[in-house]
Amino acid sequence: MSDYARATIADVAERAGVSIATVSRVINKTGQVSAATAARVESVISELNYAPQAAARGLASRRTNTIGLILREITGEFFQPMLRGIEAGTRELGYDLLIHCTHRSPEVQSPANYPLSEHNSDGLLVFTDSLDEAEIIRLYYAQFPLVLLHRSAPPGLHIPCVTCENKSGARRLIDYLIEQRGCRRIAFLSGPDGAEDSYWREMGYRESLAAHGIPFDPRLVTLGGFDQHQGRIAVHQLLSRSVQIDAIFAGDDDTSIGVIDALKEEGLRVPEDIAVVGFDDIPLARYLTPPLTTVRAPIETAAREAVHQLVRLIRTGEADRLTLLPTELIIRRSCGAT
Amino acid sequence: MSDYARATIADVAERAGVSIATVSRVINKTGQVSAATAARVESVISELNYAPQAAARGLASRRTNTIGLILREITGEFFQPMLRGIEAGTRELGYDLLIHCTHRSPEVQSPANYPLSEHNSDGLLVFTDSLDEAEIIRLYYAQFPLVLLHRSAPPGLHIPCVTCENKSGARRLIDYLIEQRGCRRIAFLSGPDGAEDSYWREMGYRESLAAHGIPFDPRLVTLGGFDQHQGRIAVHQLLSRSVQIDAIFAGDDDTSIGVIDALKEEGLRVPEDIAVVGFDDIPLARYLTPPLTTVRAPIETAAREAVHQLVRLIRTGEADRLTLLPTELIIRRSCGAT
DNA sequence: CGTTACACTGTAAGCGTTTACACCACAAAC
DNA sequence: GTTTGTGGTGTAAACGCTTACAGTGTAACG
Numbered sequence: 001m002s003d004y005a006r007a008t009i010a011d012v013a014e015r016a017g018v019s020i021a022t023v024s025r026v027i028n029k030t031g032q033v034s035a036a037t038a039a040r041v042e043s044v045i046s047e048l049n050y051a052p053q054a055a056a057r058g059l060a061s062r063r064t065n066t067i068g069l070i071l072r073e074i075t076g077e078f079f080q081p082m083l084r085g086i087e088a089g090t091r092e093l094g095y096d097l098l099i100h101c102t103h104r105s106p107e108v109q110s111p112a113n114y115p116l117s118e119h120n121s122d123g124l125l126v127f128t129d130s131l132d133e134a135e136i137i138r139l140y141y142a143q144f145p146l147v148l149l150h151r152s153a154p155p156g157l158h159i160p161c162v163t164c165e166n167k168s169g170a171r172r173l174i175d176y177l178i179e180q181r182g183c184r185r186i187a188f189l190s191g192p193d194g195a196e197d198s199y200w201r202e203m204g205y206r207e208s209l210a211a212h213g214i215p216f217d218p219r220l221v222t223l224g225g226f227d228q229h230q231g232r233i234a235v236h237q238l239l240s241r242s243v244q245i246d247a248i249f250a251g252d253d254d255t256s257i258g259v260i261d262a263l264k265e266e267g268l269r270v271p272e273d274i275a276v277v278g279f280d281d282i283p284l285a286r287y288l289t290p291p292l293t294t295v296r297a298p299i300e301t302a303a304r305e306a307v308h309q310l311v312r313l314i315r316t317g318e319a320d321r322l323t324l325l326p327t328e329l330i331i332r333r334s335c336g337a338t
Numbered sequence: 339m340s341d342y343a344r345a346t347i348a349d350v351a352e353r354a355g356v357s358i359a360t361v362s363r364v365i366n367k368t369g370q371v372s373a374a375t376a377a378r379v380e381s382v383i384s385e386l387n388y389a390p391q392a393a394a395r396g397l398a399s400r401r402t403n404t405i406g407l408i409l410r411e412i413t414g415e416f417f418q419p420m421l422r423g424i425e426a427g428t429r430e431l432g433y434d435l436l437i438h439c440t441h442r443s444p445e446v447q448s449p450a451n452y453p454l455s456e457h458n459s460d461g462l463l464v465f466t467d468s469l470d471e472a473e474i475i476r477l478y479y480a481q482f483p484l485v486l487l488h489r490s491a492p493p494g495l496h497i498p499c500v501t502c503e504n505k506s507g508a509r510r511l512i513d514y515l516i517e518q519r520g521c522r523r524i525a526f527l528s529g530p531d532g533a534e535d536s537y538w539r540e541m542g543y544r545e546s547l548a549a550h551g552i553p554f555d556p557r558l559v560t561l562g563g564f565d566q567h568q569g570r571i572a573v574h575q576l577l578s579r580s581v582q583i584d585a586i587f588a589g590d591d592d593t594s595i596g597v598i599d600a601l602k603e604e605g606l607r608v609p610e611d612i613a614v615v616g617f618d619d620i621p622l623a624r625y626l627t628p629p630l631t632t633v634r635a636p637i638e639t640a641a642r643e644a645v646h647q648l649v650r651l652i653r654t655g656e657a658d659r660l661t662l663l664p665t666e667l668i669i670r671r672s673c674g675a676t
Numbered sequence: 677c678g679t680t681a682c683a684c685t686g687t688a689a690g691c692g693t694t695t696a697c698a699c700c701a702c703a704a705a706c
Numbered sequence: 707g708t709t710t711g712t713g714g715t716g717t718a719a720a721c722g723c724t725t726a727c728a729g730t731g732t733a734a735c736g
Binding site for chain 1: 693695
């Protein structure tokens with residue numbers, strides 16, 4: 001391709017009549033350089049359109065100035081605010097952002113087939129279950145900076161985590177349904193297998209039931225999968241069990257969409273026959289019919305915070321063990337409020 | 339940080355009793371290596387958890403195996419399918435993805451302050467107006483592989499572009515409004531200044547009007563900004579002009595959301611008093627009240643295709659000058675259809 | 677049995693930076 | 707007028723790979 005030779009630091013040095021070390025000092029603002037020399041170098045740099053080559057810097061300095069983000073796949077409404085937060089964080093702190101999707105299989109595919117890790121980033125942001133636990137452990141013992149987003153660390157490992165207050169958010173949501181809307185038979189749709197967010201939401205749900213003296217009924221719990229389609233399936237399952245239901249906590253907002261659609265198809269009215277509530281407050285939530293009662297999760301803030309923690313870990317070796325962001329109850333019509 | 343020394347190619351070579359050249363051959367599958375040797379090297383690699391360091395490879399091979407994506411900011415519903423497509427493309431082709439937001443200012447901030455470009459990626463995907471035209475020109479003449487997404491090349495430059503059929507999509511949309519719904523006074527909300535998508539949509543709009551003998555009325559055109567908030571403002575502007583309107587082509591779906599909200603606030607019914615149509619068919623479109631008539635743009639496919647073109651350009655020096663993807667009319671209730 | 681060919685492997689020269697170290701001039705301190 | 711800094715600069719050794727080139731050894735050929 002471009003046989004055309006790019007300017008190197010040596011070209012700049014020669015043209016400015018200084019050594020490459022001095023040019024490097026000017027670029028990185030490390031060490032002392034006289035104002036006159038610096039100005040001369042700067043002008044040659046822009047004259048030559050010189051820009052240092054990342055690979056060479058990385059090799060020499062053992063720093064890539066890049067943060068890696070690992071996720072399973074880019075999908076769902078959840079993703080947009082998260083990425084916005086991560087991008088904001090990396091830009092604020094002067095890092096580049098490298099994205100890698102592990103797709104279906106969180107296990108590292110081939111041994112030498114470099115997945116995003118220590119060889120091309122200074123630290124890694126790991127989203128939920130995008131990475132095999134074994135790989136997390138390996139990276140941890142290799143002392144590679146890691147921050148987990150919306151999941152907790154394997155037992156015993158001191159890896160910083162950033163997530164939202166799932167349990168207390170769910171607790172308040174269910175409290176509201178019971179106390180203000182008089183619900184007693186509330187179904188819960190869990191997230192995909194191993195989703196921690198779902199686990200804590202279920203804990204909040206159970207806690208609320210217990211606090212109100214309502215017995216936990218396993219027939220009211222089924223898989224929602226944090227996914228529209230699975231939400232529809234869940235509704236049909238629940239209805240076929242012929243147990244009484246007056247509300248559905250769909251696990252998350254995406255699932256709620258499918259739930260509301262499916263209920264309408266079954267000829268049931270939301271919220272008159274069955275109230276529906278979600279979790280996350282995705283942008284779409286307020287446009288559903290009826291608008292969705294949910295818990296607002298500060299997805300963007302959490303993502304940004306995770307980057308900050310990661311950079312702190314990279315630079316100082318320290319970071320907060322756990323960052324838990326507060327959630328907020330958002331009441332809309334899908335639960336019967338007017 | 340990790341004072342712990344990572345395994346290098348030399349460690350692998352020593353342990354396997356071969357030279358580093360041989361290890362390199364095994365890793366890259368270049369050149370001949372006996373099956374026995376290869377197996378031995380492979381086993382040492384996984385034993386040592388060795389993975390080549392990207393910076394060193396990049397420096398030695400003059401390839402980064404990374405594709406850069408430049409955009410202004412990660413925002414809007416548009417972004418999610420686009421990123422999914424780009425990610426799919428890069429993964430299929432074995433590239434990493436580096437994302438850089440130029441944010442407000444498309445001009446390169448400081449001279450030596452490396453924005454994503456020739457120093458850390460093999461090629462660049464440029465989204466709409468995320469990059470200054472001067473910088474595009476510079477990269478072009480530096481022979482750096484470039485593909486433009488949803489914008490066209492500066493005059494005279496042979497830079498491959500990938501976009502959707504905005505003009506014919508808009509043409510069909512307006513044809514439908516006029517012919518099937520009997521609209522004659524159709525307002526058009528343009529995108530932000532310089533947005534090419536908007537330009538072509540307006541061309542389609544004007545072409546349709548002309549074809550039906552409806553005179554173009556500049557009072558029916560105002561800024562929509564491809565943005566919800568600006569959509570609301572636009573509605574108030576239009577109404578204050580006290581010109582007759584029976585439909586609003588909001589420019590894109592995001593704008594439609596604001597338009598519908600604003601119309602409702604003004605006490606107008608959609609579609610009985612004023613029909614509303616958008617463009618893109620974002621996931622949210624079908625959940626609006628009423629569900630939105632729009633033009634489906636293959637955002638994900640376009641993004642994926644752009645990556646393929648870029649990689650072809652990187653590898654062979656050739657790519658299609660223009661890739662135009664077909665759009666599809668999606669009729670829903672917001673235009674009066676039942 | 678000497679060639680030739682080819683499969684396999686090693687040697688070493690970069691790639692473009694950063695950075696430890698050394699050096700020099702000149703000013704301030706004795 | 708010798709010391710002792712201290713800004714300012716240069717030299718050169720890494721950093722961990724890829725790859726051109728130069729060997730080996732063995733099999734097949736004449």
